[in-house]
Amino acid sequence: xxxxxIVRTIGLKKTFLLGKIPLHVxxxxxxxxxxxxxxxxxxxxxxxxxTLFNMIGGLDKPTEGKVYIDEVDIAQLDAYELAWLRxxxxxxxFQTFNLxxxxxxxxxxxxxxxxxxxxxxxxxxxxxGLLETVGLGARLHHKPFELSGGQxxxxxxxxxxxxxxxxxxxxxxxxxxxxxxGKEIIHLLKEMNKNKEVSIITATHDLKMLDVSDRVIxxxxxxxxxxxxxxxxxxxVGEVEGEEAG
Numbered sequence: 001x002x003x004x005x006i007v008r009t010i011g012l013k014k015t016f017l018l019g020k021i022p023l024h025v026x027x028x029x030x031x032x033x034x035x036x037x038x039x040x041x042x043x044x045x046x047x048x049x050x051t052l053f054n055m056i057g058g059l060d061k062p063t064e065g066k067v068y069i070d071e072v073d074i075a076q077l078d079a080y081e082l083a084w085l086r087x088x089x090x091x092x093x094f095q096t097f098n099l100x101x102x103x104x105x106x107x108x109x110x111x112x113x114x115x116x117x118x119x120x121x122x123x124x125x126x127x128x129g130l131l132e133t134v135g136l137g138a139r140l141h142h143k144p145f146e147l148s149g150g151q152x153x154x155x156x157x158x159x160x161x162x163x164x165x166x167x168x169x170x171x172x173x174x175x176x177x178x179x180x181x182g183k184e185i186i187h188l189l190k191e192m193n194k195n196k197e198v199s200i201i202t203a204t205h206d207l208k209m210l211d212v213s214d215r216v217i218x219x220x221x222x223x224x225x226x227x228x229x230x231x232x233x234x235x236x237v238g239e240v241e242g243e244e245a246g
Contacts, residue, residue, distance in 0.1 A: 043219035091160030150181035
């Protein structure tokens with residue numbers, strides 16, 4: 001059975017203007033990401049990986065080129081359709097967790113479901129189940145400030161899964177976590193990838209991600225340097241570790 005592309009980009013370019021000076025951040029990116037894959041986008045600071053990540057997630061628009069999610073050209077969607085796609089097809093996890101501070105863990109996970117039109121009781125039961133899945137069944141009524149960084153990131157993972165997305169986009173999901181907690185989060189994401197067959201795309205410079213990725217897309221200077229399968233990975237020491245997110 002042929003692999004099914006869930007994300008495709010064709011000739012993707014992004015230029016920002018610094019005053020009157022154009023800054024070419026992406027210079028023509030062509031990739032295919034398959035359903036159920038775990039992909040890490042890696043590269044040094046300023047390489048364009050976060051910009052590429054934002055294009056795939058519909059958080060920013062390309063200057064040139066196309067992004068297809070499930071064969072839908074997202075540039076052709078109006079604001080309402082794009083919001084629907086982001087709500088139903090894509091779950092987001094950010095380095096800074098982005099939880100709503102006045103809401104409990106349960107309420108944070110319920111929120112995307114309520115936006116998606118789910119009844120309150122059904123949303124509550126599903127959110128409880130997701131929080132139990134990520135190991136937070138005893139923390140349902142804690143607010144973010146009452147949780148550790150790792151626990152907050154677990155809430156964010158549960159929230160990302162709220163509407164059964166086909167894709168989870170994780171931007172530096174271990175960036176604010178210590179080594180041990182970062183490993184736990186990476187393995188939790190891999191479990192979700194296997195058990196729910198959700199495609200996971202991470203923009204990261206955490207080399208621990210390499211252990212769980214099916215493929216790694218290396219970005220340098222706005223272009224794809226290489227794409228490697230996990231078994232063929234060639235890591236040069238110091239290539240990405242210790243560099244800031246780009």
